[in-house]
Amino acid sequence: MQQEQFEYDTVRFKSVGLRYGNGPEILQDISLTLTPGSFHFLTGPSGAGKTSLLSLLYLARRPSRGSVELFGQDVTSAPRHRLPAIRRRLGVVFQDFRLLDHLSALDNVALPLRVAGASEAEIQRHVPELLSWVGLASHMQAKPSVLSGGQKQRVAIARAVITRPDLLVADEPTGNVDDRTAIRLMHLFREMNRLGTTIVIATHNEQLVRQMRHPRLHLEGGRLSILQPEEG
Ligand SMILES: Nc1ncnc2c1ncn2[C@@H]1O[C@H](COP(=O)(O)OP(=O)(O)O)[C@@H](O)[C@H]1O
Ligand SMILES: [Mg+2]
Numbered sequence: 001m002q003q004e005q006f007e008y009d010t011v012r013f014k015s016v017g018l019r020y021g022n023g024p025e026i027l028q029d030i031s032l033t034l035t036p037g038s039f040h041f042l043t044g045p046s047g048a049g050k051t052s053l054l055s056l057l058y059l060a061r062r063p064s065r066g067s068v069e070l071f072g073q074d075v076t077s078a079p080r081h082r083l084p085a086i087r088r089r090l091g092v093v094f095q096d097f098r099l100l101d102h103l104s105a106l107d108n109v110a111l112p113l114r115v116a117g118a119s120e121a122e123i124q125r126h127v128p129e130l131l132s133w134v135g136l137a138s139h140m141q142a143k144p145s146v147l148s149g150g151q152k153q154r155v156a157i158a159r160a161v162i163t164r165p166d167l168l169v170a171d172e173p174t175g176n177v178d179d180r181t182a183i184r185l186m187h188l189f190r191e192m193n194r195l196g197t198t199i200v201i202a203t204h205n206e207q208l209v210r211q212m213r214h215p216r217l218h219l220e221g222g223r224l225s226i227l228q229p230e231e232g
Pocket of ligand 2: 050051052095171
């Protein structure tokens with residue numbers, strides 16, 4: 001079993017470039033390997049291309065050049081019908097949440113479980129527990145329109161983690177919550193990581209990056225560098 005787990009890297013970029021339309025390359029010649037169970041932060045100034053890079057990971061875009069492999073499969077050349085099976089192994093926290101407005105917090109979080117064919121009993125067992133854990137016990141029936149930015153963000157995080165994805169991609173997932181809540185959410189990610197989920201988190205929160213001591217993917221001027229946590 002152990003052997004099988006490590007047959008492929010979770011993510012592999014080979015000389016990836018990305019441009020929008022005829023514009024300049026936002027990402028230039030990025031090569032990157034993320035091994036199963038790794039935990040990386042993604043940093044860089046606003047506009048550096050963090051969301052663009054993550055969108056390659058969650059299959060919203062294809063690169064302009066180079067190749068992207070997820071779970072050992074080249075998604076740049078894969079036929080469209082292969083992508084849903086790969087998507088089901090991903091959990092994504094979008095910067096703008098992307099909750100469904102007509103569904104309650106509980107139903108938003110339950111949705112990926114329902115899509116995966118989970119029973120109602122399972123849903124009723126797991127979803128309220130997770131929503132309580134992220135501090136939304138009294139908002140389970142609330143629609144997104146009545147939730148604050150920080151509350152919506154926590155619903156989005158719960159929805160991304162409820163299926164225990166193999167790869168979690170989160171775009172500034174603590175940008176709308178206070179420091180205490182941010183640390184609590186980071187513990188959730190850390191716990192998932194302990195259970196085997198590979199994690200990539202774009203963040204501006206320098207304090208969190210320093211505290212958590214995970215390696216950092218740093219984007220600047222279209223280039224990616226990998227920085228190990230500082231000693232001490
Ligand atoms: N859909 C798009 N069309 C054209 N340009 C885009 C699009 N999305 C992002 N960009 C541009 O790509 C650059 C990187 O953006 P983004 O990936 O959002 O950076 P970050 O998340 O680091 O702030 C910016 O210059 C931005 O204006
Ligand atoms: Mg962004």
